[in-house]
Amino acid sequence: MLSVEETFFRMLRNREFDAAELSMSSYCVTLGRDNPDFIAIPVFPSRFFRHSCIFVSAKSGIEKPSDLVGKRIGVPEYQMTAPVWIRGILQDEYGIDPASVTYVTGGEEEPGREEKLKLNLPDKFKVEPIGPNQTLTRMLADGEIDALHTARAPSTFYSEPHNVRRLFPDFVQVEKAYFGKTNIFPIMHVVAIRRDIYEKNRWIAQALYKAFVQAQQLTYEQLRVSASLKTMLPWQIAAVEETIATLGDQWWPYGIEKNRHVLETFTRYHHEQGLSPRQLTIEDMFAPETFAEFKI
Structure with missing residues (x-):
C-alpha cells in the first residue's frame, strides 16, 4: 500500500492511476488549468480537525x-x-x-x-x-x-x-x-478519476461513487460490533458512541448536499489564499452523475 504522499505525487505528476485518492487542495489547483486532468466524485477518504x-x-x-x-x-x-x-x-x-x-x-x-x-x-x-x-x-x-x-x-x-x-x-x-x-468536519482528501478515462466511460463516476457509499455503510455497522473489535483501539465502542453523540450517526458523510457547506468553506479559503484564481463552485469540482442522491 502506498503512502498518501506517494500516491498524490504519482497521480499528479504522471497520472499513473485510473482513479486515486488525492489531496483536496492539489485537486482544486489542477482545476485552474486549461483542460484539467481529473474529475472527482464526492467521496472523502480523509477528514481531520486540524x-x-x-x-x-x-x-x-x-x-x-x-x-x-x-x-x-x-x-x-x-x-x-x-x-x-x-x-x-x-x-x-x-x-x-x-x-x-x-x-x-x-x-x-x-x-x-x-x-x-x-x-x-x-x-x-x-x-x-x-x-x-x-x-x-x-x-x-x-x-x-x-x-x-x-x-x-x-x-x-x-x-x-x-x-x-x-x-x-x-x-x-x-x-x-x-x-x-x-458544523464543519474538514475534508482533506477526495477520490479523483483521470478525465480521459471518465470521458470514455461516463458510467464509472456513479458506479464508483455507489461502491464507496455501500462500503462505508458496512464500515459504520462493523465499527459498532463489540463481539470482535475491527480496530486495535481498546475503547473503540466508547469512541464510536461518543462520536455519534457529537457528530451524528453519519459522522463521515459522502455526497454533495451533506458536505456543501464544508466544500464551499474550503473553496473560499483556497481562493482567498491565492491558490485558485476564482472561488470554485461545486459544479466545477464533481462529476455531474454524482449529484443525484440515491438510497442503498
Missing part, C-alpha cells in the same frame, strides 16, 4: 493564536490541504490574516521536498524555501522557525517536548467547540 496540527517552538514566545502574526511558519507545501484549512480557521475564528506571516516550505523530516504543483501566488503571500539540507522538524525545535502547520506531528514533538508543543494543548475540546459552532 487544531491539533499547529505546533510552536518553545523559543518563539507564542502562547495564543494572535501571537502568530508576523512570525515564520513552516509548511511542507503551501498548497497542502491541512495548511489551507489551518490558515482559514485561524482567519475565521481568530482574525489572523493568512498574508500576515512568512511561510517557510520544505521537507518535514527529510530534506529536499518541493511543491508538487507549480503555484502562481499573489505577491502579498510571502513564501520561501528552506535550505537543501534543512528540515522543518529540526528548525522548529531549534527556534529557526516559530511554528509549523502540518498534517503529521513532527518527530521532535515527541523526542523534544521541552522544545516543541501544540498551540492548542486541549485540542479535542477546542475542535468539538469548533464543530459545534460551524
Whole structure:
C-alpha cells in the first residue's frame, strides 16, 4: 500500500492511476488549468480537525493564536490541504490574516521536498524555501522557525517536548467547540478519476461513487460490533458512541448536499489564499452523475 504522499505525487505528476485518492487542495489547483486532468466524485477518504496540527517552538514566545502574526511558519507545501484549512480557521475564528506571516516550505523530516504543483501566488503571500539540507522538524525545535502547520506531528514533538508543543494543548475540546459552532468536519482528501478515462466511460463516476457509499455503510455497522473489535483501539465502542453523540450517526458523510457547506468553506479559503484564481463552485469540482442522491 502506498503512502498518501506517494500516491498524490504519482497521480499528479504522471497520472499513473485510473482513479486515486488525492489531496483536496492539489485537486482544486489542477482545476485552474486549461483542460484539467481529473474529475472527482464526492467521496472523502480523509477528514481531520486540524487544531491539533499547529505546533510552536518553545523559543518563539507564542502562547495564543494572535501571537502568530508576523512570525515564520513552516509548511511542507503551501498548497497542502491541512495548511489551507489551518490558515482559514485561524482567519475565521481568530482574525489572523493568512498574508500576515512568512511561510517557510520544505521537507518535514527529510530534506529536499518541493511543491508538487507549480503555484502562481499573489505577491502579498510571502513564501520561501528552506535550505537543501534543512528540515522543518529540526528548525522548529531549534527556534529557526516559530511554528509549523502540518498534517503529521513532527518527530521532535515527541523526542523534544521541552522544545516543541501544540498551540492548542486541549485540542479535542477546542475542535468539538469548533464543530459545534460551524458544523464543519474538514475534508482533506477526495477520490479523483483521470478525465480521459471518465470521458470514455461516463458510467464509472456513479458506479464508483455507489461502491464507496455501500462500503462505508458496512464500515459504520462493523465499527459498532463489540463481539470482535475491527480496530486495535481498546475503547473503540466508547469512541464510536461518543462520536455519534457529537457528530451524528453519519459522522463521515459522502455526497454533495451533506458536505456543501464544508466544500464551499474550503473553496473560499483556497481562493482567498491565492491558490485558485476564482472561488470554485461545486459544479466545477464533481462529476455531474454524482449529484443525484440515491438510497442503498
